[in-house]
Amino acid sequence: MGIRSKIMSGFLILAAMLLVAGVWSIRELKNIGVSAQTMLSENYRSIEAAKGMIESLEREDSAVLLLLLGRRDEGLAILKAADEAFEKAHGVARSNITIPGEQACVDAVTRAYEDYRRLWTQFSSHPSFRGDLDWYFREVNPTFLKAKSAVSGLMSLNHRVMYQTASDVEGRAHRATMPGIIAIAASFIFSVIFGFL
DSSP: HHHHHHHHHHHHHHHHHHHHHHHHHHHHHHHHHHHHHHHHHHHHHHOOOOOOOHHHHHHHHHHHHHHHHTTTTHHHHHHHHHHHHHHHHHHHHHHHHSSSSHHHHHHHHHHHHHHHHHHHHHHHTTTTTOOOOOHIIIIHHHHHHHHHHHHHHHHHHHHHHHHHHHHHHHHHHHHHHHHHHHHHHHHHHHHHHHHHH
């Protein structure tokens, strides 16, 4: 085998190494992008649902106070709209359980909201009911805060997983570039050796 053939075979080996490293890196980066996009969009959907639930809870709390003040029609209209909005957002959260611990958070939200809803349903169904603020602060407000806290727990879980996903993507991207770096370094070393020989 002549020197020309040896040099050509050496460069073919280098080209093959670079090709394999390039294909590997591209495949890894594509997988990273797809998995990160899926995970982040699922977390984002759950976070948006939690924001919607918190907003609905706050509107319901305002409606309860309106009912206590005797502004029945206005309070009932707000309660109805806020309850529908809550159920819609809650449905999104229930159908988007994708991470460990999320089912428990959604179940906690369900239980807390049922307790809160039961309270305001009881007195809103009586046309002549007018409560006092002591009753509100003793019974209704703690239940409202418990429901809001359960929703905040769901949101915090998704925020943490979103941050963790971003950190994992950074680590995986670093690992995906390593074959390319190794192949380039090997190519440089082989080129120097071939040039010297």
